[in-house]
Amino acid sequence: xxxxxxxxxxxxxxxxxxxxxxxxxxxxxxxxxxxxxxxxxxxxxxxxxxxxxxxxxxxxxxxxxxxxxxxxxxxxxxxxxxxxxxxxxxxxxxxxxxxxxxxxxxxxxxxxx
Amino acid sequence: xxxxxxxxxxxxxxxxxxxxxxxxxxxxxxxxxxxxxxxxxxxxxxxxxxxxxxxxxxxxxxxxxxxxxxxxxxxxxxxxxxxxxxxxxxxxxxxxxxxxxxxxxxxxxxxxxxx
Numbered sequence: 001x002x003x004x005x006x007x008x009x010x011x012x013x014x015x016x017x018x019x020x021x022x023x024x025x026x027x028x029x030x031x032x033x034x035x036x037x038x039x040x041x042x043x044x045x046x047x048x049x050x051x052x053x054x055x056x057x058x059x060x061x062x063x064x065x066x067x068x069x070x071x072x073x074x075x076x077x078x079x080x081x082x083x084x085x086x087x088x089x090x091x092x093x094x095x096x097x098x099x100x101x102x103x104x105x106x107x108x109x110x111x112x113x
Numbered sequence: 114x115x116x117x118x119x120x121x122x123x124x125x126x127x128x129x130x131x132x133x134x135x136x137x138x139x140x141x142x143x144x145x146x147x148x149x150x151x152x153x154x155x156x157x158x159x160x161x162x163x164x165x166x167x168x169x170x171x172x173x174x175x176x177x178x179x180x181x182x183x184x185x186x187x188x189x190x191x192x193x194x195x196x197x198x199x200x201x202x203x204x205x206x207x208x209x210x211x212x213x214x215x216x217x218x219x220x221x222x223x224x225x226x227x228x
Contacts, residue, residue: 009153033216035216042221043201043222044219044222045203045217045219050216091155091156095216098163099144099207099217100158101158101205101217102158102172103148103155104155105153105154105155
């Protein structure tokens with residue numbers, strides 16, 4: 001089975017600054033999808049950003065962008081202009097073409113005023 | 114918007130009880146999933162189902178079973194609850210074959226405490 005590793009259990013950033021969350025994964029498949037999900041205190045999992053492995057261009061969604069390095073099996077999330085509402089658990093996830101999704105252990109991000 | 118509904122937000126049960134966690138989705142998705150979330154371990158897949166009456170074991174199926182009699186409903190069953198099954202349980206669903214929109218839709222979770 002695929003494995004996903006998030007090496008930063010906790011991070012903090014000052015409001016309006018930029019922070020990068022790390023994620024690496026292990027797979028032998030060539031076609032797959034990568035995700036970052038956010039889980040605020042409400043517990044609802046919210047999709048932040050999604051990347052198809054066959055696309056070389058890094059995905060962006062407003063203040064959120066990824067650095068996808070397929071050869072290195074790395075998928076980091078950059079949050080620009082951090083806001084207090086970004087405080088949450090962030091999970092990196094890998095999904096194969098059969099919709100089998102596996103998650104990392106999560107990074108707890110705190111945005112400080 | 115897709116809605117995935119878990120029947121209980123909080124549940125307290127006693128050791129040895131049979132526990133049912135229910136999940137319903139309203140978008141006719143083929144795939145449904147049960148995950149368990151524990152601090153420091155992230156989300157771990159218990160079981161998933163890709164069609165009615167079909168099921169596949171995930172990474173941690175021991176102590177759990179599932180039922181999918183109707184497409185919209187996926188139940189997780191703890192045959193004899195134990196304290197080590199105290200956890201947050203998340204249900205999810207997804208649509209097969211939508212290559213431009215592959216992702217999971219999640220319920221809001223059930224926090225189960227087994228005393």
